Amino acid sequence: MGNQASRLDELISHDYRHGFYTPMEVDSAPAGLSEDVIRLISAKKNEPDFMLDWRLKAFRHWLTMTEPRWATVRHPPIDYQAIVYYSAPKSRTDGPKSLAEVDPELLRTYEKLGVPLEERELLAGVAVDAVFDSVSVATTFKEKLGELGIIFCSFSEAVQHHPELVRQYLGSVVPYTDNFFATLNSAVFSDGSFCYIPPGVRCPMELSTYFRINAKNTGQFERTLIIADRGAYVSYLEGCTAPMRDENQLHAAVVELVALEGAQIKYSTVQNWYPGDKDGKGGIYNFVTKRGDCREANSKISWTQVETGSAITWKYPSVILQGDNSVGEFHSVALTNHWQQADTGTKMIHLGRNTKSTILSKGISAGHGSNAYRGLVKVAKSAANARNYTQCDSLLLGDRCAAHTFPYIEVKNASARVEHEASTSRIGEDQLFYCQSRGVSAEDAVSLIVSGFCREVFKELPMEFAVEAQKLLGVSLEGSIG
Amino acid sequence: MLEIRNLHVTVDEGTTKRPILRGLDLAVGAGEVHAIMGPNGSGKSTLAHVLAGREGYVVTAGEVLYRGANLLDLPPETRAREGIFLAFQYPVEIPGVANIYLLKAALNAARKHRGEAELDALDFLALVKAKLRLMQMDESLLYRAVNEGFSGGEKKRNEILQMAVLEPQLAILDETDSGLDIDALKVVANGVNAMRSPERAMILVTHYQRLLDHIRPDRVHVLAHGRIALSGGPELALELERRGYGWVEAKALETAAGARP
Numbered sequence: 226m227g228n229q230a231s232r233l234d235e236l237i238s239h240d241y242r243h244g245f246y247t248p249m250e251v252d253s254a255p256a257g258l259s260e261d262v263i264r265l266i267s268a269k270k271n272e273p274d275f276m277l278d279w280r281l282k283a284f285r286h287w288l289t290m291t292e293p294r295w296a297t298v299r300h301p302p303i304d305y306q307a308i309v310y311y312s313a314p315k316s317r318t319d320g321p322k323s324l325a326e327v328d329p330e331l332l333r334t335y336e337k338l339g340v341p342l343e344e345r346e347l348l349a350g351v352a353v354d355a356v357f358d359s360v361s362v363a364t365t366f367k368e369k370l371g372e373l374g375i376i377f378c379s380f381s382e383a384v385q386h387h388p389e390l391v392r393q394y395l396g397s398v399v400p401y402t403d404n405f406f407a408t409l410n411s412a413v414f415s416d417g418s419f420c421y422i423p424p425g426v427r428c429p430m431e432l433s434t435y436f437r438i439n440a441k442n443t444g445q446f447e448r449t450l451i452i453a454d455r456g457a458y459v460s461y462l463e464g465c466t467a468p469m470r471d472e473n474q475l476h477a478a479v480v481e482l483v484a485l486e487g488a489q490i491k492y493s494t495v496q497n498w499y500p501g502d503k504d505g506k507g508g509i510y511n512f513v514t515k516r517g518d519c520r521e522a523n524s525k526i527s528w529t530q531v532e533t534g535s536a537i538t539w540k541y542p543s544v545i546l547q548g549d550n551s552v553g554e555f556h557s558v559a560l561t562n563h564w565q566q567a568d569t570g571t572k573m574i575h576l577g578r579n580t581k582s583t584i585l586s587k588g589i590s591a592g593h594g595s596n597a598y599r600g601l602v603k604v605a606k607s608a609a610n611a612r613n614y615t616q617c618d619s620l621l622l623g624d625r626c627a628a629h630t631f632p633y634i635e636v637k638n639a640s641a642r643v644e645h646e647a648s649t650s651r652i653g654e655d656q657l658f659y660c661q662s663r664g665v666s667a668e669d670a671v672s673l674i675v676s677g678f679c680r681e682v683f684k685e686l687p688m689e690f691a692v693e694a695q696k697l698l699g700v701s702l703e704g705s706i707g
Numbered sequence: 708m709l710e711i712r713n714l715h716v717t718v719d720e721g722t723t724k725r726p727i728l729r730g731l732d733l734a735v736g737a738g739e740v741h742a743i744m745g746p747n748g749s750g751k752s753t754l755a756h757v758l759a760g761r762e763g764y765v766v767t768a769g770e771v772l773y774r775g776a777n778l779l780d781l782p783p784e785t786r787a788r789e790g791i792f793l794a795f796q797y798p799v800e801i802p803g804v805a806n807i808y809l810l811k812a813a814l815n816a817a818r819k820h821r822g823e824a825e826l827d828a829l830d831f832l833a834l835v836k837a838k839l840r841l842m843q844m845d846e847s848l849l850y851r852a853v854n855e856g857f858s859g860g861e862k863k864r865n866e867i868l869q870m871a872v873l874e875p876q877l878a879i880l881d882e883t884d885s886g887l888d889i890d891a892l893k894v895v896a897n898g899v900n901a902m903r904s905p906e907r908a909m910i911l912v913t914h915y916q917r918l919l920d921h922i923r924p925d926r927v928h929v930l931a932h933g934r935i936a937l938s939g940g941p942e943l944a945l946e947l948e949r950r951g952y953g954w955v956e957a958k959a960l961e962t963a964a965g966a967r968p
């Protein structure tokens with residue numbers, strides 16, 4: 226059986242394609258965390274006082290907290306004093322005003338990653354904000370969007386040009402006291418994307434952020450804030466990669482979404498941070514807090530995620546259903562191969578009346594991968610006629626990987642209807658041989674099986690992203706059933 | 708079509724290697740249908756798996772020629788594309804993959820191998836529907852995951868549906884009749900008979916005469932103690948039905964003893 230297992234392993238093993246490093250001159254803070262470092266970050270970004278105060282409050286609170294221990298993930302202790310909390314490509318002076326000001330080396334990096342920043346080369350209908358290490362390097366189509374009153378820029382720019390919006394909404398969904406990693410992020414976050422869609426505007430293109438960790442020993446702490454005002458609609462995409470390194474790197478991001486009356490936000494992620502090598506060395510620790518607030522009636526927030534990268538993924542994109550008749554959705558594919566670990570899921574908090582949520586989670590484990598779904602459906606007393614449907618499927622490739630499901634349900638209103646379905650299936654040599662005996666190669670068989678399994682989630686992704694996700698799963702599984 | 712000479716096959720059982728086939732000879736010509744019978748555990752499925760290229764079986768001696776060329780060097784998917792088809796004794800379930808997707812991938816892989824264009828969705832559907840009618844299967848089975856939740860009989864029918872779509876040169880049917888009700892047996896037999904042709908060879912592994920009532924074989928073989936212990940015409944199956952395998956096994960042991968120095 227031993228060599229059969231390794232054949233499946235070979236099938237899912239693959240080389241990480243985005244693992245190169247771009248040598249850049251950088252401007253960085255010394256390693257370690259202190260009030261001085263936070264003041265330095267804030268000063269570098271020329272922030273107004275309210276921002277510095279907020280950061281310092283978060284930092285002081287963080288000092289009283291300890292890392293969460295309840296997830297199924299295991300890792301050696303993280304030395305928070307060894308991390309560099311601020312690193313920016315040097316050539317940049319005061320934030321890019323146009324693409325012409327962006328370092329050509331950076332543009333080449335994004336091209337290599339398949340994210341062209343030249344506007345004319347962009348896929349029609351996608352505006353991109355590119356975040357390199359800690360800072361946003363370019364935002365495309367800004368002017369075109371501006372004509373509609375849409376603000377789409379880096380977080381730093383938003384702080385400069387729209388402080389009143391930042392002040393109103395920052396921390397209003399994920400407060401700085403929320404959890405260990407979100408609090409750390411609140412203290413040190415250096416950039417990210419900001420987006421505001423004015424009332425009644427349907428954003429005519431997909432907005433997209435592409436995150437890249439480049440520098441060594443650097444943590445990436447970005448913060449995204451999206452506000453859809455009354456009746457607005459926006460579809461937002463997020464992608465990420467990092468170079469291959471033997472050390473683990475920390476990525477602790479926060480995403481806050483606010484949907485006002487009748488607004489809709491669709492947030493899609495294809496996460497492909499460096500997962501570490503096949504022996505489990507290196508890789509990104511992806512400890513992320515994502516939460517949406519359906520703050521007013523008839524609003525809708527929908528999360529779709531394809532998580533294939535990172536050594537450890539710890540994230541629970543959630544929706545607070547405050548407004549009556551609001552709708553929350555979570556569609557997820559999480560893949561763990563080799564020694565990757567994922568503890569991911571969602572929280573649907575029903576507060577308003579007639580609120581509805583759907584959870585569709587697909588976990589794929591291969592190699593020694595460990596994959597946990599952790600979900601909370603909470604129906605408050607106030608949430609009359611709340612509905613939730615949860616479907617949670619696990620696919621195991623081989624016999625050394627693991628899947629766990631932790632569905633938590635708290636219902637305080639008797640009129641609620643909460644349904645949960647779960648399934649686990651294992652794919653092994655027998656299934657592969659069956660396909661091969663029909664003329665389908667083992668590689669094709671794996672991708673047939675995996676894409677069949679993920680179909681319902683992929684159809685929620687915007688077209689280009691769906692293709693990308695399918696390809697990603699293809700490579701992530703090269704060499705995989707065990 | 709198929710020539711097996713002095714085939715020896717062992718399987719790993721922990722530290723020891725256990726011989727299953729011990730000098731098996733068999734020749735099946737184009738257009739012929741051969742039945743292989745034999746007691747439980749005698750190695751019929753092992754033979755079928757070795758022909759299809761399953762891992763875990765070690766060929767320690769002998770050779771297998773398929774259309775004049777060495778078969779054993781080819782990976783399983785190439786064998787399939789070259790026209791070998793195995794209908795499994797225990798078809799496996801593949802969650803998440805709709806039956807029709809596997810069929811399409813399989814057919815197109817073979818067509819590509821032969822240098823033919825892939826069938827487009829419409830032509831493919833027309834072809835599959837015709838075969839569904841032949842097998843009297845419900846169209847809904849196409850859209851369910853491969854064999855998942857299929858009844859025993861539905862699984863067996865599904866195997867023959869795949870065979871009908873793929874139109875192999877050499878079909879090996881491993882106990883396709885087991886688990887079929889009387890009407891289903893007729894449907895499957897009709898499906899198989901419809902595929903008999905001068906270019907196609909078939910090997911039917913079975914325990915029961917009733918299948919051979921519907922599909923009349925050219926030759927009947929008894930596999931015992933790792934080799935073909937006895938061969939004959941269709942009448943041999945009737946004799947086995949009457950007398951069981953004891954006398955054949957005794958004879959096989961004698962021959963084996965005689966062969967030893």
Ligand SMILES: Nc1ncnc2c1ncn2[C@@H]1O[C@H](COP(=O)(O)OP(=O)(O)OP(=O)(O)O)[C@@H](O)[C@H]1O
Binds near residue numbers: 719
């Ligand atoms: N992978 C394997 N590992 C260990 N033993 C095996 C393996 N495959 C087959 N065997 C053994 O080889 C012998 C022959 O098995 P096989 O399945 O070929 O028999 P069969 O003739 O098809 O029997 P049946 O009529 O019951 O289907 C059995 O004793 C079986 O246990």
Ligand SMILES: [Mg+2]
Binds near residue numbers: 796882
């Ligand atoms: Mg058998």
